[in-house]
Amino acid sequence: MQYDVIIGLEVHAELKTESKCFCSCKNEYGSSPNRNCCPVCMALPGALPVLNKKAVEQTIRAGLALGFEINQTAIFERKNYFYPDLSKAYQISQLEKPICINGHLKVFDKEIPINRIHLEEDAGKLIHQDDLSMIDYNRCGVPLIELVTDALVEPHIETADEAIEFLTKLRQIYIYAGVADCEMEKGQMRADVNISLRPKGSKEFGTKVEMKNIMGFKSIHRAINYEIERQKEILDDGGVIVQETRKWDNDKGESYSLRTKENAEDYRYFPDPDLLAVNISNEEIQKIKESMPLLPDQLKKVFLEEYGLNEYDSDVILANKEVSDLYRACLEMYFQPKSVANWFTTEILARIKAEDKIQIDKENLVWIIKSVDEKKIRRNAAKDLLSYIWGTGLNAEAEAKKQGIMADMSSDAVFEILDKVLQEKASVVDQFKQEQDPKILNYLVGQVMKETRGKANAQEVMEKLKERLS
Ligand SMILES: [Zn+2]
Incomplete structure (x- = not known):
């Protein structure tokens, strides 16, 4: 059977700012573990977040670079989940009113619609060593933008090549706009990919399977092709696709099921009572537009x-x-x-x-x-x-x-000698003018080289000689 493939991308990028998103801790990669932490990014009782204006500005900048509309009122919400990489048990994010909506990026000949870019805080890092699991909260609260492509409207990303071209261009734009460094090996840019298939020509969408945090573009390319084939086989055999999150194992070149997929409602989003709505004025947007490189x-x-x-x-x-x-x-x-x-x-x-x-x-x-x-x-x-x-x-x-690799004589000095040789060898010059024999040119160059004791550039002498005799 023939299928249409629909690929959606969710791309996270850590913003370039001095400090974190809601506190004054340093936004810095590579410090010793748990050095850049405070009661706010750890969500200790009584600590209140204060929004970093620079993070909002950078999000707007990212949006403008990708042709987004900027929402003049944006709100922050709490996304509730329990996992040790986040001591709050919720992440400050945006659901209903993100900062940027409706952008696009041209991939080959297709203008791929992008649903949104929202601002949120990054989570910490878990480090597993032998029997031990360790946590580094330095990354907690680092400003992060999440971009989501719009798989519900045409056209879609349909192949692994298109997905990689999209990510490559996006990364370039973020870097050139000064929004993010996007160093992949530092985890500053991470992509989740979701893939669904439907019978060719059908309007209904198939079930999405998501693959999270695949490291590196080459692995993403492989993982996408693997998943397309996996779903094709299941569908061809009359099976059903399970909505789930799968983990890509790059060493084995295959994926395995991590968990069946949660929906947005599982996170119980609600407006963060500690943060005011963000108001973005036209003047502010204009100023950022004008400063765009x-x-x-x-x-x-x-x-x-x-x-x-x-x-x-x-x-x-x-x-x-x-x-x-x-x-x-x-x-x-x-x-x-x-x-x-x-x-x-x-x-x-x-x-x-x-x-x-x-x-x-x-x-x-x-x-x-x-x-x-x-x-x-x-x-x-x-x-x-x-x-x-x-x-x-x-x-x-x-x-x-x-x-001593510089030409010993200046061009002017060489040309003076050339002119002298041409005067002395007037009869040879006449002969050349009649016969146009290249051997004569070589002879004259040789004379100049002799006079300069080899300190001239023979090619340059030849060019000049041709010019003189033409
Ligand atoms: Zn902090």
């Missing part, structure tokens, strides 16, 4: 139309914000978009792939690129120089001089 799609337009780069080079540079920031900073000093891009798509990216970190500043990089363009250093020598100073803080120019 250029996002990947806008930058790509600039790269293609103003810089004349091709699609591939643009995508490669834009894939990493640090790389594209450095690229643009270099252009501010030396506006040769293609020549600079050439270094980025080869030398710089190769190093970043290996080390995950840019270890050269724009001044030194521009000096190297420019020196090659001006033929002061040969390309291969420049590549070696880049490797040599990468990560050391050494100065490119000083190092080039020290290593």
Whole structure:
């Protein structure tokens, strides 16, 4: 039987803020366990939450970057559940009136509708070691945004490839907008995936199966394809899909049932009596709009139309914000978009792939690129120089001089000698003009190289010679 596949995504991202969502504890990754905690994020009796304005601002920023409408009144609710990663036994979240509603994101050729983005607090982290379970509450109360795609309206995400493209683009947008760092290995971005199948052409939805907290895009891709196949087999055999949450085991490449799915009513949401409704003014929204940096799609337009780069080079540079920031900073000093891009798509990216970190500043990089363009250093020598100073803080120019890799003569001095040779060899020049024999050109270049004692760039001499004789 043929099926339509409907994939829904719920994506959590930790916001970039100084402090937590409802208290003044630091929002910081990697501190020693239970260091950034206080009575508020632990919900000790009598402690009252105070909303962090910056967290609301960041949520609005995320919404605007994805074309959302901003609700001018948003409310916080308590989502009740008992689990040791949250000492409150409830999570402050939003159900009825989230901050952002009705956004969209273009995935390949489809504009995927997004239902909402709401602001909530993150839970702590459980660490299991042998027989022991430990809890680190540092993450409790860290501002978290949850984005939910709208699987009830067309079009849907239908394949694993589309889901990954969606997540990749979303991550890029959050990073470029300055909303979140989204470092996957730090758990700063996490995705839950739900999947349902229905007979091709049917309007009714099938039963959803959810997979929570799958680590990494590659695992998500595998997990989706596995789940589609699993449901197909059950349906083809005349079975029924059980509404449940399944856990993906990436080592085994399969999933197993975790629990049958709870519905929203199981959480007994109710408005948090300790928090006032959030009022967001038009002026506030306008201010955030005006401070929005250029996002990947806008930058790509600039790269293609103003810089004349091709699609591939643009995508490669834009894939990493640090790389594209450095690229643009270099252009501010030396506006040769293609020549600079050439270094980025080869030398710089190769190093970043290996080390995950840019270890050269724009001044030194521009000096190297420019020196090659001006033929002061040969390309291969420049590549070696880049490797040599990468990560050391050494100065490119000083190092080039020290290593003696700079062309010894300035172009002007070389051209003077060229002109002298042309005068002396006037008869050879005449002969060339009649016969157009390339051997004669080689002979003249050789004469110049001899005069300069090999200190000129032969290729440059040849180009200049052709120019003179044309
Ligand atoms: Zn706190």
